[in-house]
Amino acid sequence: MNLADIKQLHIELTDKCQAACPMCPRNFHGGKTRDFIRNQDISLEQFKEWFPKDFLAQLNNFYSCGNYGDPCFAKDCLEIYEYVRQCNPTARMGIHTNGGMRNTEWWARLAVAMGKNSDVIFAVDGFKGKHELYRKNTNFDKVIENMQSFIKAGGTAHVDSLIFAHNEDETEELEKYLKDMGVDKINFVSTTRFYDMERFEVQDNSGDTEYYIYPPTKHKREPTKHLDEFLDPVARKQFINASIIDPKCINSNEIYVNANGDMFPCCWIAANYVEEPIEETITLHTLRNINVEDSKAVMKDIGIPNVEDGVLHKDSELWPKLKNYWAGKNNCMTCALQCSNLVYESKGRYD
Numbered sequence: 001m002n003l004a005d006i007k008q009l010h011i012e013l014t015d016k017c018q019a020a021c022p023m024c025p026r027n028f029h030g031g032k033t034r035d036f037i038r039n040q041d042i043s044l045e046q047f048k049e050w051f052p053k054d055f056l057a058q059l060n061n062f063y064s065c066g067n068y069g070d071p072c073f074a075k076d077c078l079e080i081y082e083y084v085r086q087c088n089p090t091a092r093m094g095i096h097t098n099g100g101m102r103n104t105e106w107w108a109r110l111a112v113a114m115g116k117n118s119d120v121i122f123a124v125d126g127f128k129g130k131h132e133l134y135r136k137n138t139n140f141d142k143v144i145e146n147m148q149s150f151i152k153a154g155g156t157a158h159v160d161s162l163i164f165a166h167n168e169d170e171t172e173e174l175e176k177y178l179k180d181m182g183v184d185k186i187n188f189v190s191t192t193r194f195y196d197m198e199r200f201e202v203q204d205n206s207g208d209t210e211y212y213i214y215p216p217t218k219h220k221r222e223p224t225k226h227l228d229e230f231l232d233p234v235a236r237k238q239f240i241n242a243s244i245i246d247p248k249c250i251n252s253n254e255i256y257v258n259a260n261g262d263m264f265p266c267c268w269i270a271a272n273y274v275e276e277p278i279e280e281t282i283t284l285h286t287l288r289n290i291n292v293e294d295s296k297a298v299m300k301d302i303g304i305p306n307v308e309d310g311v312l313h314k315d316s317e318l319w320p321k322l323k324n325y326w327a328g329k330n331n332c333m334t335c336a337l338q339c340s341n342l343v344y345e346s347k348g349r350y351d
């Protein structure tokens with residue numbers, strides 16, 4: 001994979017967010033923000049320095065989602081989208097957001113800045129009252145108001161809606177409501193983040209239990225292995241090394257840049273770069289810590305450049321050593337989890 005072949009840029013414009021979704025790694029179970037979060041964002045000035053015009057012009061897809069923040073919180077989000085559009089009149093531009101920040105005027109301006117062939121993917125996880133059980137600290141009415149303003153100004157709105165036990169009975173009604181409003185596409189997502197757990201605790205900022213969320217009864221994604229099966233180091237190594245990795249990074253000609261300017265082959269591996277050990281109260285946390293350690297060692301070996309150092313200003317081969325971690329003997333745990341059938345069957349494993 002060479003830089004000159006890159007066609008898609010996934011960027012984390014910020015790691016700031018007002019929400020506290022219980023399964024988002026920026027917080028602990030919907031409560032306290034994790035200590036490694038820096039609340040930083042990429043400014044327009046930095047963006048112009050880091051991403052040369054000819055690099056932006058070669059892209060066919062520019063989108064921001066990120067691991068730890070909401071792009072629409074980045075102070076120069078709108079200005080950065082205007083700039084990318086100037087440099088590249090045809091690329092698809094996208095934003096994944098909870099949509100609950102800023103005012104209607106800002107959302108109308110965003111629709112104009114993005115222009116045709118672009119879309120914003122709003123998170124709407126049920127109707128008012130249900131939505132906020134997962135999208136903690138957002139307000140359903142405000143999200144809808146912002147989305148309506150975006151659509152009215154000519155923007156294409158999509159919705160990704162997470163299904164849980166508490167909202168699974170209203171998906172049809174929600175789909176109709178959103179379609180009537182002009183939403184172009186609605187994608188219901190059954191999260192894989194419960195793994196084999198029956199419920200997930202939601203905490204407040206002091207670490208006290210507020211309530212639990214439960215997977216949907218009708219569409220739960222069942223893993224092929226129990227989490228506990230990964231605790232034994234010998235068994236874990238066997239599972240990981242036996243997995244057949246189909247690297248999405250190679251097939252998609254994509255790179256990921258986080259809010260600190262670090263550049264990676266994908267957002268999944270990037271999620272382990274800045275993360276610090278999590279308090280181990282459930283098996284999921286223990287395995288998360290093992291995965292972070294394993295992936296940090298891989299990244300140390302393959303090298304993680306920072307775009308601040310001018311890496312995008314000249315062509316080069318990207319991560320030539322990465323393929324050594326897909327060869328069986330030494331498989332990377334993140335690559336096996338995300339790009340093989342290790343825990344979930346192939347359908348939708350990239351969710």
Ligand SMILES: C[S@@+](CC[C@H](N)C(=O)[O-])C[C@H]1O[C@@H](n2cnc3c(N)ncnc32)[C@H](O)[C@@H]1O
Pocket residue numbers: 017021023024065066067068069070071096097098123160162189191192193351
């Ligand atoms: C960290 S968020 C960043 C973008 C933005 N803040 C948002 O939430 O849309 C990255 C992605 O994770 C998704 N997400 C959050 N919780 C999830 C869950 N439990 N299962 C699957 N995806 C989830 C978000 O909807 C978003 O698409």
Ligand code: SF4
Pocket residue numbers: 017018019020021024025026067068069070097098135
């Ligand atoms: S809105 Fe996105 S970034 Fe914010 S807490 Fe939820 S999943 Fe995380």
Ligand code: SF4
Pocket residue numbers: 245246247248249250265266267268269332334335336338339
């Ligand atoms: S998880 Fe590994 S194989 Fe999959 S896209 Fe990321 S770097 Fe490539």
